[in-house]
Amino acid sequence: MKMFQISDKIDNVSRIGIGCMRITGLSDEKAVRSLTEGALECGINFFDHADIYAGGEAETVFGNALTPQLREKMVIQTKCAIRPGICYDFSKEYILNSVDGSLKRLKTDYVDILLLHRPDALMEPEEVAEAFEILEKSGKVKAFGVSNHNPMQIELLNQYCGGKICIDQIQFSAVHCPTIDAGLNVNIHNDAGCDRDGGIIEYARLKKMTLQAWSPFQYGMFEGIFIGNEKFPELNKVLDRLAEKYGVTQNAIAVAWIMRHPAGIQTIVGSTNLKRIQDISKASDIVLSREEWYEIYLAAGKMLP
Template identity: 75%
Template structure:
């Protein structure tokens, strides 16, 4: 497994992380512990949570499965700021309350990273900075980031937060990469040329902010997976051919496409099936050629101008 530094305050992390949104589907803490230990055996030490996953149940089950020895081997990230279906909340009180709730459910004294889940239009960056300062001083959070933010939203936060934002988690896959599409279609009068995220990949590369890819097997907004989908016959043909070439799973090839980008994107894979986790971890050993990367992109129905 390839490892890298996400922040000076955080131990080295795996290029592939395990998303924990679906953990409530598992039967009990023993099944969760088996999943955690299986991921570690594959070299995956990074686990991504959010306070809203399963209404808090995902964190709770994960915490039940942890032992002190196991906790020390893991890098745990969680997210906050969503009131499901009603609002986003970057108030100091909500951030502090959310973290305390996550720590209680996870049965840990700290999380390595805290992300603000979606942008809050009513954000006061100075208030966020106060929350970050308290959490860091109390040893409850080591480093901070955001999810689904554009460059200027990050700039606004960093103006008060002493440039502490070190992560931005975005939806990204070979079948859903509008930020790549817009980059190819600069100065072209088509829909693909519309930049909806402010060149977030280039911005994060310039600012040394780690990009994390959520839903790396999805197309659209939770419309489904492209793996094996009749909507993507050409893409699946290429995935299968490359899987045969590299002697890995098609899931690994889909993740290898993400890892091939020079931005150093970390793929967050949400699965509770240990064999799928093992298959996906094989991506770390695959280095796609430039031609293969572009072939996969084009086979997903993309066009170059």
């Protein structure tokens, strides 16, 4: 498994991580522990949570399966700031309370990384900075980031937070990659050329930030998975051929496509099927050619100018 460094405090992190949103679907504590141990055996040591996943139950289930020995081998990330049915909340009080709740559910003294889940239009960066300072000094959080933010939102936060924002987690796959589309269709009057994220890939590379890809097999906003989907016949034909060439699954090729980008994107895989995770982990050993990368992009229904 390819490893990388997220910040000066967090090193030796797997380029593929496990998203734990659906972990409550496993049968019991033993199944959760089996999944985490199996992932670690594949070289995957990164586990992504959020306080809203299953209303907090995902963190609880995961925490119940943790042992001190397992915790030492893991990099645990969680997210906060979505108040279901109400709003987004970047207030100091809410961030601090959310982290305390996550730590209690995860049964750990600290999380390696905290992300602010989605932008808060009423954000007061001074409050965020105060919350981060308290969390860092108390040892409850080592590093900080955001999810679904654009460069200017990150710039504003970093101006007050002393440059602590080192991660942005965005939806990204061969089918859903508007940031790639916009970059390839510069100065062209078409929908693909519409810049919807402020050039987040280029910004992340300039700032040496880590981008994380969520929903690497999805199209649209949770509309479904493109692998094996009859809506994407050309894409699946190409994925199938390349999977056979490299001796892996289509899922692994889809992840290899993300990992091939020089931005060094970390892929968050939401599967709770250990066999599927084991198969996907093989993507770390694949380096698609330039021709193969563009072939997948075009087969996904994209067009080049």
